[in-house]
Amino acid sequence: TRKRFAETFELVNEKFKEVFPRLFCGGKAELKLTNEDDLLETGLDIVVQPPGKKLQNVSLLSGGEKALTAVALIFSIFLIKPSPFCLLDEVDAPLDDANIGRFNEMIREMSLFSQFILITHSKTTMAVADTLYGVTMEEPGVSKLVSVKLN
Amino acid sequence: TRKRFAETFELVNEKFKEVFPRLFCGGKAELKLTNEDDLLETGLDIVVQPPGKKLQNVSLLSGGEKALTAVALIFSIFLIKPSPFCLLDEVDAPLDDANIGRFNEMIREMSLFSQFILITHSKTTMAVADTLYGVTMEEPGVSKLVSVKLN
Amino acid sequence: MKIKRLEISGFKSFVEKASFDFPAGVTAVVGPNGCGKSNVVDAIRWVMGEQSAKNLRGRAMEDVIFGGSESRKPLGMAEVSLVFSTSDGRVPAKYLNYSEIQVTRRLYRDGESEYLLNKTPCRLMDITELFMDTGVGARAYSIIEQGRIGMILMAKPEERRFLIEEAA
Amino acid sequence: MKIKRLEISGFKSFVEKASFDFPAGVTAVVGPNGCGKSNVVDAIRWVMGEQSAKNLRGRAMEDVIFGGSESRKPLGMAEVSLVFSTSDGRVPAKYLNYSEIQVTRRLYRDGESEYLLNKTPCRLMDITELFMDTGVGARAYSIIEQGRIGMILMAKPEERRFLIEEAA
Numbered sequence: 001t002r003k004r005f006a007e008t009f010e011l012v013n014e015k016f017k018e019v020f021p022r023l024f025c026g027g028k029a030e031l032k033l034t035n036e037d038d039l040l041e042t043g044l045d046i047v048v049q050p051p052g053k054k055l056q057n058v059s060l061l062s063g064g065e066k067a068l069t070a071v072a073l074i075f076s077i078f079l080i081k082p083s084p085f086c087l088l089d090e091v092d093a094p095l096d097d098a099n100i101g102r103f104n105e106m107i108r109e110m111s112l113f114s115q116f117i118l119i120t121h122s123k124t125t126m127a128v129a130d131t132l133y134g135v136t137m138e139e140p141g142v143s144k145l146v147s148v149k150l151n
Numbered sequence: 152t153r154k155r156f157a158e159t160f161e162l163v164n165e166k167f168k169e170v171f172p173r174l175f176c177g178g179k180a181e182l183k184l185t186n187e188d189d190l191l192e193t194g195l196d197i198v199v200q201p202p203g204k205k206l207q208n209v210s211l212l213s214g215g216e217k218a219l220t221a222v223a224l225i226f227s228i229f230l231i232k233p234s235p236f237c238l239l240d241e242v243d244a245p246l247d248d249a250n251i252g253r254f255n256e257m258i259r260e261m262s263l264f265s266q267f268i269l270i271t272h273s274k275t276t277m278a279v280a281d282t283l284y285g286v287t288m289e290e291p292g293v294s295k296l297v298s299v300k301l302n
Numbered sequence: 303m304k305i306k307r308l309e310i311s312g313f314k315s316f317v318e319k320a321s322f323d324f325p326a327g328v329t330a331v332v333g334p335n336g337c338g339k340s341n342v343v344d345a346i347r348w349v350m351g352e353q354s355a356k357n358l359r360g361r362a363m364e365d366v367i368f369g370g371s372e373s374r375k376p377l378g379m380a381e382v383s384l385v386f387s388t389s390d391g392r393v394p395a396k397y398l399n400y401s402e403i404q405v406t407r408r409l410y411r412d413g414e415s416e417y418l419l420n421k422t423p424c425r426l427m428d429i430t431e432l433f434m435d436t437g438v439g440a441r442a443y444s445i446i447e448q449g450r451i452g453m454i455l456m457a458k459p460e461e462r463r464f465l466i467e468e469a470a
Numbered sequence: 471m472k473i474k475r476l477e478i479s480g481f482k483s484f485v486e487k488a489s490f491d492f493p494a495g496v497t498a499v500v501g502p503n504g505c506g507k508s509n510v511v512d513a514i515r516w517v518m519g520e521q522s523a524k525n526l527r528g529r530a531m532e533d534v535i536f537g538g539s540e541s542r543k544p545l546g547m548a549e550v551s552l553v554f555s556t557s558d559g560r561v562p563a564k565y566l567n568y569s570e571i572q573v574t575r576r577l578y579r580d581g582e583s584e585y586l587l588n589k590t591p592c593r594l595m596d597i598t599e600l601f602m603d604t605g606v607g608a609r610a611y612s613i614i615e616q617g618r619i620g621m622i623l624m625a626k627p628e629e630r631r632f633l634i635e636e637a638a
């Protein structure tokens with residue numbers, strides 16, 4: 001319905017304007033509707049300005065900046081309407097250590113009301129987990145679970 | 152020309168059959184022409200079997216296995232007809248430490264006849280470099296080069 | 303509904319039954335390339351009702367059944383169970399007398415499918431209804447598969463609107 | 471032809487002139503997200519004659535000129551120079567008396583382009599010819615951009631044949 005789309009858009013946008021500078025340690029971003037007069041067909045544009053940089057076409061952003069921007073949008077929607085659980089598979093792969101730190105900090109906060117399952121190769125991310133599962137393939141082709149409970 | 156394509160294909164294929172088990176520490180792989188009778192239009196199929204696993208559709212491979220398979224093909228072509236230099240931008244991102252190690256070992260060997268420029272976040276990869284360049288953005292939006300010569 | 307436990311048996315590389323307990327908070331899954339981590343994500347998607355083999359990196363749904371290794375024969379069936387705790391009370395009325403809800407999906411190599419709710423056979427529709435009613439449905443923003451995070455920025459503006467629609 | 475040096479000035483985030491020496495062997499380029507590492511790859515592609523802004527993550531070629539930051543105004547020109555050493559002798563006859571070959575490309579905001587070989591103005595064609603003759607051309611398998619390695623496996627079989635064609 002048009003009204004609900006508009007309301008949700010407003011809520012997510014306000015949240016996005018908060019979450020982006022938090023993950024990027026500065027800068028600003030917002031969502032824009034491509035066609036405000038047609039809420040049933042309009043698209044969603046993302047306008048981004050990393051800290052200290054000038055507003056530019058999103059395509060010029062770096063690999064890590066693009067990933068973190070997408071994460072900011074996902075987290076914003078999640079904060080407006082949380083799911084009971086959230087599964088992220090190697091989302092931290094393109095991020096440097098500083099960004100991974102802020103990413104994990106937000107996940108720890110959101111994990112108070114939702115379960116987070118993170119697949120990762122990053123030792124930094126492993127360090128913030130409450131529970132750790134190791135998957136091994138000692139016998140080739142056969143997955144085996146090794147649980148390492150941390151708390 | 153048909154003849155040259157066929158010869159090059161044979162050379163690259165033989166090399167690929169060597170390089171893949173080297174990067175994967177086992178297993179086998181080969182290239183197959185989709186249409187052997189039409190060398191001007193034929194496509195290239197990749198058949199892969201990681202060590203101990205069964206031959207399966209390439210799409211079922213893991214993120215890291217797909218990346219390493221692509222690297223094996225790139226390296227095979229490179230070994231048949233080396234370029235004077237090779238630029239790899241965060242190609243090691245999805246690889247675990249063991250695979251990064253074998254990847255870097257091959258790069259060191261090939262660097263005897265070609266220059267390799269690797270963009271990476273991995274400390275393991277940095278460790279095999281002869282020269283290290285750090286790019287910083289102390290002033291936001293402005294890239295600055297800091298050279299750390301290692302040898 | 304919180305996830306309590308995930309049981310995978312015969313699904314992709316999980317030949318023998320593997321059981322994951324999911325306590326509250328953050329759970330990290332780690333391991334070398336190709337060991338089966340993303341297969342766990344596929345298992346969760348699958349038991350929640352995924353109908354497209356492509357979304358599970360396969361060509362046909364049969365691809366999710368363990369296909370054998372150098373040392374093991376292929377299996378004839380894949381089974382995944384997801385057990386939810388109803389302790390937070392957010393469940394449809396008919397489940398209020400249960401402390402757990404177990405969703406099970408099986409696929410046989412001949413193509414036969416089975417769905418079970420608390421070990422009682424049911425239809426796929428009952429499972430998708432349960433997930434819809436409890437808000438647990440595989441929303442686009444609650445499962446982000448490997449390599450898919452980039453799609454949000456690369457997508458056309460019209461393709462992104464579903465993110466708002468799902469949260470609305 | 472080995473690469474000796476790369477000089478970037480006014481190209482993307484490299485406001486002030488940056489000079490990279492490339493000795494033999496393995497060079498690693500490191501730094502935090504967004505600091506400019508991939509821009510170095512773009513600079514090399516660009517000076518070798520890249521004509522499509524899309525292949526440089528831009529919408530128009532003007533996007534490669536430094537567009538300003540919070541503290542700096544935009545620049546009016548981007549310039550990249552790539553200096554090759556001819557010591558390995560693999561150069562076209564007309565360059566044999568040079569110890570270095572310097573390829574320079576400039577772009578002005580009004581759209582004017584300049585190409586120079588050893589600081590002498592030339593046409594784009596002279597540059598692409600040089601790269602073709604010396605086998606230095608940006609072959610698909612000698613520059614792998616960020617995120618592009620996956621394309622080899624995801625591509626259709628017909629789309630992959632160019633890899634063999636380029637090596638043939």
Ligand SMILES: Nc1ncnc2c1ncn2[C@@H]1O[C@H](COP(=O)(O)OP(=O)(O)OP(=O)(O)O)[C@@H](O)[C@H]1O
Pocket residue numbers: 141201204207211212213214215216245313314315333334335336337338339340341342365366367368369370448
């Ligand atoms: N039906 C099947 N039978 C047996 N093995 C399978 C089946 N389907 C997939 N596999 C295997 O599972 C492996 C992929 O596992 P998965 O994608 O979970 O790895 P991963 O741990 O996520 O690795 P990465 O860190 O590289 O992403 C592949 O090697 C594939 O061959």
Ligand SMILES: Nc1ncnc2c1ncn2[C@@H]1O[C@H](COP(=O)(O)OP(=O)(O)OP(=O)(O)O)[C@@H](O)[C@H]1O
Pocket residue numbers: 050053056060061062063064065094292481482483501502503504505506507508509510533534535536537538616
């Ligand atoms: N014309 C331009 N003027 C100013 N800044 C630019 C211009 N073009 C691109 N940039 C900036 O350069 C940055 C991207 O740099 P680059 O892609 O090289 O990062 P990176 O070091 O590779 O990061 P990552 O590790 O995330 O891949 C972006 O923040 C972008 O805004």
Ligand SMILES: [Mg+2]
Pocket residue numbers: 213214215339340341448
């Ligand atoms: Mg994976």
Ligand SMILES: [Mg+2]
Pocket residue numbers: 062063064507508509616
């Ligand atoms: Mg980059």
